[in-house]
Amino acid sequence: MNKANFEDLQIFQLAEKLADMIWDIVINCNSFEKDTIGKQFTRAVDSIGANIAEGNGRYNLQDNLRFIKIARGSLYETKYWLKRADIRKLLVNEQLDNIEAIINELSPKLNAYLKYLDMTIKKQNK
Template sequence: MVSLFFWIGKRVTTLLPIFFYHKLAQSLLTMGLGGVVTPPVQQLQVYQLAEKISNEIWFIVKKWDEFTKDTMGKQIVRSADSVGANIAEGHGRYSCQDNQRFVKIARGSLNETRHWLRLAYARNLLTQEQSDRLHPLLNELSPKLNAYLNSLKQKAKG
């Protein structure tokens, strides 16, 4: 087993074996607050749905003309991507309070995405079929985000 040495002032100090640190790091990555094992963010249904919506929007916007992509397209892709990104970032935080804050930001990004989709539809950039495909996904994600936020609040209470 290899030990790690480092300088403290004028002396060399031995740390615990690297193997121990590797196991500790693995444990910290899979454990949430209070030793509760938390699944990777990719296993959360709310994250999977946010990612699905984001990808749907990406492939729609990708077909728009350059002016529309450069103006409205970038905005809608950023807001849609932000939903999943904030869920992921909050999930990686060490406190429930931080995680809750990022879920609230994700909720705001979802509302912004809805705004851009309404404008895109009004400007004939979205077909009825595309709108019909996205609408139920967005309606499913809103309550899932709220449920996820409520579960984090319960987890923080005890």
């Protein structure tokens, strides 16, 4: 895989789409909502794509794998903040449905990429 083309990875594209969707919601929140849930939500979702990019730019596959695991953790944190935003009535149903659809597409693809990297590392170590 060409490391320079991380932007071509579906997981990166989905992470960017998800981050943009969250940003569009948070930017329209009032100052209290932005200061509490908004900043945390944005940091979590932005971290997904940032870690995919950083991992891909690392020297070896083990580092890449570690950053993809961090990206997965950030995805789970994003799910947490999505639930909080929904409970606190910061989302309309359409927004929630659209965000959940991206998360439900991204999550298994991210796990598959983790497995791919892990298998590749194991093959190299034989």
